[in-house]
Amino acid sequence: MTYTKIVVPSEGQRITVREGKLNVPDNPILLWIEGDGIGPDIMTASKRIWDAAVAAVYGGQRKISWMEIYAGEKAAGLFGGDYFPAESLNAIREFQVGIKGPLTTPIGGGFRSLNVTLRIDLDLYACVRPVKWFPGVPSPLRRPDQVDVVIYRENTEDVYAGVEYKAGSPEAMKVERFLKDEMGAKFFANSGIGIKPISEFGSKRLVRKAFVYALEHGRRSVTFMHKGNIQKYTEGAFMQWGYEVARQEYGDVTITEQQLWDEFGGVQPAGKLLVKDRIADIMFQQMLLRPSEYDVIATPNLNGDYLSDAVAAEVGGVGIAPGANIGDTMAIFEATHGTAPKYANQDKVNPGSLLLSGVMMLDYIGWGEAARAVEAAFTRTVADKIVTYDFARQMEGAHEARTSEFATAVIARL
Numbered sequence: 006m007t008y009t010k011i012v013v014p015s016e017g018q019r020i021t022v023r024e025g026k027l028n029v030p031d032n033p034i035l036l037w038i039e040g041d042g043i044g045p046d047i048m049t050a051s052k053r054i055w056d057a058a059v060a061a062v063y064g065g066q067r068k069i070s071w072m073e074i075y076a077g078e079k080a081a082g083l084f085g086g087d088y089f090p091a092e093s094l095n096a097i098r099e100f101q102v103g104i105k106g107p108l109t110t111p112i113g114g115g116f117r118s119l120n121v122t123l124r125i126d127l128d129l130y131a132c133v134r135p136v137k138w139f140p141g142v143p144s145p146l147r148r149p150d151q152v153d154v155v156i157y158r159e160n161t162e163d164v165y166a167g168v169e170y171k172a173g174s175p176e177a178m179k180v181e182r183f184l185k186d187e188m189g190a191k192f193f194a195n196s197g198i199g200i201k202p203i204s205e206f207g208s209k210r211l212v213r214k215a216f217v218y219a220l221e222h223g224r225r226s227v228t229f230m231h232k233g234n235i236q237k238y239t240e241g242a243f244m245q246w247g248y249e250v251a252r253q254e255y256g257d258v259t260i261t262e263q264q265l266w267d268e269f270g271g272v273q274p275a276g277k278l279l280v281k282d283r284i285a286d287i288m289f290q291q292m293l294l295r296p297s298e299y300d301v302i303a304t305p306n307l308n309g310d311y312l313s314d315a316v317a318a319e320v321g322g323v324g325i326a327p328g329a330n331i332g333d334t335m336a337i338f339e340a341t342h343g344t345a346p347k348y349a350n351q352d353k354v355n356p357g358s359l360l361l362s363g364v365m366m367l368d369y370i371g372w373g374e375a376a377r378a379v380e381a382a383f384t385r386t387v388a389d390k391i392v393t394y395d396f397a398r399q400m401e402g403a404h405e406a407r408t409s410e411f412a413t414a415v416i417a418r419l
Contacts, residue, residue, distance in 0.1 A: 006099050008092050010075065010083050017070025020101045020370070022334045027101065029370045031067045036096060036337075040106015041077045042344025047356035048106045050412035055363050057416045058378045067372065072100065076119055077108040089119050097127055097335060104338040104366055106359060107345075120330075120339070121167065124160045129330035129337060130207065131214045132158040132306075134313040135365070141388045142321040143399035149320050151297040155224070156316070157215040158309020159243075160330060162207045165306045169199035203239040203305055208246040214331070215303040216255050219278055227251075227259075229282040230304035230312065243305050244282050251280045285312075292316050313341070324395055325357030329365050336369055338362040352407045355393040357383070360415075382418040386411065389418075 018030040039048050052071065059067055074093040075083055084090040088109075097103060108119040123129065134156040138149040146152070170177035177198050184190040212229075219227050229248075233241025251259045255278070262281045265271060273279055283291060285308050292299065292315070304312065317326035328341040340359040348354050360383065367376035387396070390403040391414045397405035406414060 006095060008096065010090075011072070011092055011096055014070040014072055017072075019099065022101065025334065027334060027370065029372075032070055033102070033370060034070045034072050034100050035366070035370075036072050036074050036100055036103025038074055038076045038093075038103065038105035038108070039079060040340065040344065041079070041109045042107060042346040042349045043354045044077075044106030044108075044340075044344065046348075046350065046352055046354060046408045047340065047359045050356040050408045051360045051363055053412050054360060054379060054382075054415050054419075055367070055375075058367075058375045058382070058419055059372070061419045062375045062378050063372075067375075072096070072103075074103065076105065076123075089122055094123075094126060097337065101334060102336050102366065102370060104359070104363055105340070107340045107343050109344055121165055123337060124165075124330050125167070127330075127332060127335055127337075128161065129332045129335060130159065130161045131211055131329075131331045132156075132160040132309060132313075133214075133218075133329045133331055133365070134158065134309070134317075134341065135327060136313065136316045136320060138320040139325070139384050139387055141384075141390065141400070142325065143396055144320055146293075146296075146319050148296075152292070152316065152320050154292075154296070154299050154316060155218060155301050156309055156313045157211060157218070157301065157303045158313060159203075159207060159211040159304070159306050161306075162203050163239075163306030164199050164201050165310075166200070166202050168202065169197065172197040201236070201239050203243055205242070205246050208243045208305075209250050212247045212250045212303050213254070215301050216250065216259075216278070219301040220255075220258065224278070224300045225273065226279040226281060226298075226300045228288075228299055228302045229280075230285055230288045230302050230308050231282060232285045232308070233282075234284055240285075240305055240308075247282070247303060248280065288312065289315060292319070317341070321357075322395070323358060324355040325361060327358060327361035327365050329362065329369070331369075336366070338366040338369075352409050353394055354408055355395050356408055356411065378419055379415075382415045385418040386414045389414075 017032045017034040020033050021028045039045055074096045076089045076093055080090055081088050137153040172195050180198050215227050229244045231240040231244045233244045259278045259280045317323045323342040326341045329338045342358055364376045364379050391406050392403050393411055394405055397403040
């Protein structure tokens with residue numbers, strides 16, 4: 006494919022797909038989007054660490070060839086105001102795997118969220134957010150070590166599908182008339198209207214991914230988080246479809262909570278994955294009071310957005326919370342926080358969210374040894390109390406490091 010602004014590296018090979026699985030060469034071309042605001046600072050630091058880890062672990066036998074693509078404010082400057090040019094989307098389709106810094110999203114107007122555009126246009130239907138505590142990281146919990154969950158959030162449906170109409174617009178008035186006159190609905194006139202589509206297809210493919218992860222990583226349970234007591238035909242259906250996948254596709258390796266007590270006296274048998282569900286508001290309580298009881302959580306889009314940030318706050322905040330948008334084969338890993346423009350170009354902020362998202366990316370391409378090396382070096386650096394300002398102000402005796410200095414400290418501990 007020909008690109009106008011994007012430069013394909015002369016070295017490196019494209020990741021390909023064979024029989025639905027990635028074929029990763031020893032020198033893969035991986036995509037990166039710098040991001041807005043603090044994006045340049047954290048991306049520069051993180052790339053240094055990833056490259057150093059790959060070199061240290063594989064001794065030159067493997068190497069990443071980085072290929073920059075554009076989105077956000079940098080793209081707008083290069084592509085005449087286009088915040089997400091088509092050639093960037095085409096590059097993701099061609100090269101399969103990449104990582105991005107935070108991108109600007111306006112509130113209440115302007116262009117649509119670039120993150121939502123990315124997820125929907127490329128059908129990256131699973132937002133995956135692992136959340137666990139690293140020793141030494143400040144936490145409001147007495148036992149943050151009990152938090153170790155992986156949240157699978159459906160990424161393309163729910164209210165994020167973008168089917169909404171401004172109050173007073175001809176479209177909103179047309180939908181309002183139909184709902185009231187034809188369907189007997191009752192609500193205040195001149196409302197903004199949003200539609201919440203949740204499908205069997207979208208729900209089941211998300212749940213399958215959660216089951217595959219849980220089984221491959223020896224997790225003990227999968228929990229469906231939903232608000233099905235009120236939204237019976239959307240979130241309630243998500244729960245029901247989830248149980249159908251468990252029963253029809255994984256019945257030989259799963260048990261429900263009812264089976265756990267009726268057949269096994271409450272003792273989970275070895276080799277069986279426990280499947281359960283929780284109402285959304287109770288789930289938030291449970292993750293504060295009994296986090297050790299939860300392992301993999303599958304949930305519709307909006308619930309997952311709220312829960313993943315809330316649970317991240319229990320173990321240090323979104324500043325170190327990694328995440329990924331994953332489809333059948335394509336995947337874009339990302340910093341899960343915002344652009345923090347007031348700290349842009351100050352070499353100050355914590356690169357942890359993006360750095361650990363890169364750990365997920367290394368795992369995704371099968372380079373688990375390098376992933377563990379980064380994770381271990383990050384853990385040692387924090388344990389040595391070499392941290393950026395956000396942690397330093399909460400830790401007694403900490404050495405406050407700049408973003409670049411923190412990267413240097415992590416590399417020294419690889």
